[in-house]
Amino acid sequence: MDTFMPLLSVVNAEDPEGRELTYTFALYSDEGLTKLVAQSSPIVGQHNGQTQWQSTESLLEGAQYYWQVTATDPDGAQSRSSVSQFTVLTANARPATPDLIAPHQGQVITKDYLDIVVSQSDDRDGHSVGYAFELDTVPTFNSATKRGQLIWPQEEGDVVWSVDQLQAGQTYFWRVKAVDDNDAYSDVLNGQFTVQQGQLPLRKPVVKNPGQRMGRQYRTCVGIA
Numbered sequence: 001m002d003t004f005m006p007l008l009s010v011v012n013a014e015d016p017e018g019r020e021l022t023y024t025f026a027l028y029s030d031e032g033l034t035k036l037v038a039q040s041s042p043i044v045g046q047h048n049g050q051t052q053w054q055s056t057e058s059l060l061e062g063a064q065y066y067w068q069v070t071a072t073d074p075d076g077a078q079s080r081s082s083v084s085q086f087t088v089l090t091a092n093a094r095p096a097t098p099d100l101i102a103p104h105q106g107q108v109i110t111k112d113y114l115d116i117v118v119s120q121s122d123d124r125d126g127h128s129v130g131y132a133f134e135l136d137t138v139p140t141f142n143s144a145t146k147r148g149q150l151i152w153p154q155e156e157g158d159v160v161w162s163v164d165q166l167q168a169g170q171t172y173f174w175r176v177k178a179v180d181d182n183d184a185y186s187d188v189l190n191g192q193f194t195v196q197q198g199q200l201p202l203r204k205p206v207v208k209n210p211g212q213r214m215g216r217q218y219r220t221c222v223g224i225a
Contacts, residue, residue, distance in 0.1 A: 004058045004088060011142050012045045013071040013079060020074070021045050025053040027067045033083065037065065042072065049140035059088045095121040095129045095178040097186040101158050107193045113164040114193065120159055121178035121186060128152065128181045133161040135174045139192075150179075169197040 008025055015021055022042035029035045038057040045051050051069075059065060065088070069081040098118035103109065121129050134141055134148040153159055166172065171194045178186040 005055045007052055007054045009050050009052045010069045011050055011140050015073055021071045023051045024070045031066055061088055063088055092182045092184050093124040094184045095123040095180050095186045098178055098189050103193045105191055108196055110196045112166045116161045117158050118176055123180050129178050131159050131176055132179055133176045135163055139173045166195045168195050170195050
């Protein structure tokens with residue numbers, strides 16, 4: 001984190017009965033969660049699929065912190081997130097947020113594959129910068145079909161993430177953030193597109209591996225962001 005008062009974010013939980021949940025953030029200075037630094041009041045879940053809270057306490061440079069979120073339903077039943085951690089390093093500037101090149105926001109495509117293209121980010125400290133992409137069928141990015149890739153470009157130019165096996169008639173949500181080699185993250189760039197209904201043309205074979213931009217691929221990600 002490059003700020004003394006970080007903004008924490010969690011993917012909203014789901015209530016089986018569809019009721020509104022509240023979220024309480026708790027921030028600790030120890031892994032055992034015994035030394036409370038700051039805690040939010042209950043926050044009603046925000047409607048973009050995520051809920052955020054900014055620390056009310058100024059944190060210490062170089063210190064490591066641990067945080068957890070508790071979701072509560074109207075009857076008082078609770079569910080806790082896994083514990084996440086971060087280190088405050090304000091001397092390391094965050095990389096800039098990438099700019100969107102393609103596809104256009106809300107674009108309708110006619111094929112079952114797509115290149116998501118963003119510009120490379122600037123890092124004021126001169127660190128190497130990677131790009132963490134995610135794609136899902138829900139805006140909360142917590143479905144079983146979520147996929148992603150962390151790409152470390154080896155050359156100048158735009159960053160391309162190729163996705164395939166897209167389903168006709170489906171709307172997809174994607175996001176990307178830049179991350180430097182000291183684990184400082186940019187703000188998130190979000191987008192969405194829809195695959196046209198009906199029969200889609202077959203894709204021509206393309207050499208994919210090895211390629212110019214190799215990265216670690218994963219299918220599922222941690223729910224807390």
